[in-house]
Amino acid sequence: MYEHPTVPNVKIWDLPGIGSPNFKADKYLKEVKLDTYDFFIILNSERFMQNDVMLAKEIKKKKKNFYFVRSKIDNDIRAEEKKKGFDEQIVLSIIREDCQKNLTELGDPKVFLMSSFDLDKYDFEILQNTLEEELPDHKKSALLQAWPVCSAASLEKKIKFFEGMIWAASLASAGIAVVPVPGLSVACDVGMVLLFLTRCYYAFGLDDGSLSRLSEKVNKPLLEHLAKSKFASAIREKTIARLQVSAILATLSAVEYAASLVPGVGSVAAAGISFGTTYYLLREGLNELANIAQEIRKEAELDTLCIN
Known part of the structure; x- marks a missing residue:
């Protein structure tokens, strides 16, 4: 089991291949415990075999979703592109049809063609969109945050998601502000701002690991x-608490507390101040991080690479 490096509630399990020497098919189905997982990605770098079909049938019995992924497509393209009359789309179509030949008894399952070295090509984003459509609502947000940014559309989807989250966070801030405890609201707001912007930072691929890999790819x-x-x-230097954000919140903390003590309307006023302040800070932070992510994509010419 692997925890996602930035979204700890997302866990990825690398299961042994069915039919391998240590996991014969009958033993495999007993020991793998299919009920444990939300969905399955059945990977193969060649064609899918009868054991893959049997596994898919058992997953289907558990009313779980499964997806066939044909990996290492970049190797196939490199092997074919030197041949006379090479056409990438024809090669991809032949590979897809070859994979689907052994899957006919499952109906017409989709086969996603992918390369881990070229996430912006082939079917990676199509798989992402399919998973998003078919996952329960409460798990879509985790997937969206965990999934790499593979296109301008993917980044825009993440930005829209976090824009929606700003309202929820600001309302939570307003709810806390009505409690007349000195320092409570500002402590919660600083934590909220830190958590929200840190999630944006990693979801947009601004962490050192993501940017180093991207820098190496585009040179x-x-x-x-x-x-x-x-x-x-x-966020990178772990000094966000020292930002002017904290100064703003600390100043308004005293105003909120004083307002909350006014009979009749105090709580409403404190809630309004807290909502507005949190909303402004989250909006400013999100816009700034989104602009940097878009600027990096432009500098890396990623969207040009996708089109070509």
């Missing part, structure tokens, strides 16, 4: 872009 230095964002720099 361009990209980490320097983070210095343009006070929020990205603060």
Whole structure:
């Protein structure tokens, strides 16, 4: 089991291949405990075999979703592109049809063609969209945060998701503000702002690991872009608590507390102040981090690479 490096409630299990020497088919189905998992991705770098079909049937009995992924497509393309009359779309179509030949008894399951080295190509984003459509609502948000940014559309979807979260966080801030306890609201708000912006930072692929891999792929230095964002720099250097964010919240904490003590309307006023302040800070931070992520994609010419 592997925990996602930035979204700890997302866990990925690497299960042994069915039919391997240590896991014969009958033993496999007993020991793997299919009920444990939300969905299954059945991977193969060649064609799918009868054991894969049998596994899919058992998963289906458990009313779980499964997806066939044909991996290492980049190897196939490299092997074919030197041949006369090479056409990438024809090669991909032949590979897809070959994979589906042994899956006919399952109906017409989709086969997603992918390369881990070229997430912006082939069917990676189609798989992401399919999973998002078919997962329960409460698990879509975890998937969306955990999934790599593989296109401009993928990044825009993440931005829209976090825009929606701003309202929920601001309302929570307003609810806490009505409690007349000195320092409670500002402590909660600082924690909320930190958690929210840190999630944005990782979801947009602004962490050192993601940017280093991207820099290596496009052969361009990209980490320097983070210095343009006070929020990205603060998260990276773990100094976000020292940002002017804290100063703003600390100042307004006293105002909220004083307002909350006014008979009749105090709680409403404190809630309004807290809502507005949190909303403003989250909106500012989200916009800044989103702009940096978009600027990095532009500098890396990623969307141009996707089109070509």
